[in-house]
Amino acid sequence: MIFVTVGAQMAFDRLIRTVDEWAGSHDGTDVFAQIGPSNYHPRFIRVTKFIDPPDFRKTVEASNLIVAHAGMGSIITALELGKPIIVMPRRGDLRETRNDHQVATANYLVKGARVVVALDEEMLLRKLDRMDSLAATERIGTSASPELIGKLREFIEHRTESAFEPH
Amino acid sequence: MLIGPGRNRPKLMAVSSGGGHWVQLLRLAPAFADCEVIYVGVDRSYASQVPQNKFCAIHDATRWNKFGLLRLALNVAWVMWREKPDVVVSTGAAPGYLALRIGKLAGAKTIWVDSIANVEVLSMSGARIGRYADLWLTQWPHLARPEGPHYAGAVL
Numbered sequence: 001m002i003f004v005t006v007g008a009q010m011a012f013d014r015l016i017r018t019v020d021e022w023a024g025s026h027d028g029t030d031v032f033a034q035i036g037p038s039n040y041h042p043r044f045i046r047v048t049k050f051i052d053p054p055d056f057r058k059t060v061e062a063s064n065l066i067v068a069h070a071g072m073g074s075i076i077t078a079l080e081l082g083k084p085i086i087v088m089p090r091r092g093d094l095r096e097t098r099n100d101h102q103v104a105t106a107n108y109l110v111k112g113a114r115v116v117v118a119l120d121e122e123m124l125l126r127k128l129d130r131m132d133s134l135a136a137t138e139r140i141g142t143s144a145s146p147e148l149i150g151k152l153r154e155f156i157e158h159r160t161e162s163a164f165e166p167h
Numbered sequence: 168m169l170i171g172p173g174r175n176r177p178k179l180m181a182v183s184s185g186g187g188h189w190v191q192l193l194r195l196a197p198a199f200a201d202c203e204v205i206y207v208g209v210d211r212s213y214a215s216q217v218p219q220n221k222f223c224a225i226h227d228a229t230r231w232n233k234f235g236l237l238r239l240a241l242n243v244a245w246v247m248w249r250e251k252p253d254v255v256v257s258t259g260a261a262p263g264y265l266a267l268r269i270g271k272l273a274g275a276k277t278i279w280v281d282s283i284a285n286v287e288v289l290s291m292s293g294a295r296i297g298r299y300a301d302l303w304l305t306q307w308p309h310l311a312r313p314e315g316p317h318y319a320g321a322v323l
């Protein structure tokens with residue numbers, strides 16, 4: 001199954017329409033999409049508007065490929081569960097988000113090479129056509145970097161440390 | 168007094184809005200191992216992801232919705248008054264901003280970890296929270312400044 005997800009905040013019909021049209025010419029590919037607050041009615045794929053985080057995680061787990069907006073929730077969950085992910089960033093100039101941060105996020109993440117980035121619909125179609133080359137990846141751990149965890153622990157401990165000292 | 172009366176370990180409140188903010192917040196959890204943790208999220212369903220901890224649901228809002236923000240502030244103030252945490256930590260956005268402001272007033276130490284999605288500039292709330300965050304972090308080295316935010320690793 002391919003799981004398409006755009007988050008809960010805004011619709012992203014450009015992504016849904018592209019995947020829907022692709023699915024129309026690829027019979028037998030099971031596609032399930034979470035489309036957000038959208039009135040778009042896809043013809044070839046199953047949809048739901050919203051999905052809560054526990055179900056979201058289960059759906060990612062049950063999928064072979066994730067296609068998503070460049071939202072960190074989608075990206076991190078896919079990486080944690082070792083699923084290949086193609087992201088298409090929302091564009092501020094098309095009013096798909098309130099600013100252009102997804103393009104920047106995508107550009108940075110592509111350097112890590114774990115995330116496949118499609119900057120537009122045409123690129124997304126090309127990536128979907130070659131989806132068989134996107135293998136499952138090693139799952140990343142569920143914890144932030146040791147440096148960040150260490151810094152947080154140190155701060156939390158330091159500010160409480162004197163309370164544990166004998167008076 | 169660095170921890171609340173009658174406590175033998177710090178009480179930490181971890182707050183965020185949904186989606187990527189929440190996913191990032193959960194990745195910070197190992198840092199809270201020695202704390203009593205209360206998670207505050209924007210939907211009841213989130214509770215099942217933190218089964219070992221106390222969870223409170225609040226109504227999310229964005230800065231574009233004044234009434235929603237007011238309701239959110241009251242929600243946060245209520246939870247803060249009830250729990251009286253020693254530390255408040257957030258990855259964003261509006262719920263975290265309000266939690267740090269209100270938590271700070273209530274005497275808690277505050278931690279802001281700006282979302283990794285903010286690659287080119289800090290988030291709006293992340294930029295404005297600086298004065299109220301005792302530990303003010305960005306996840307990108309190129310956004311760090313001597314006066315803060317600082318860089319100390321990332322959720323990935």
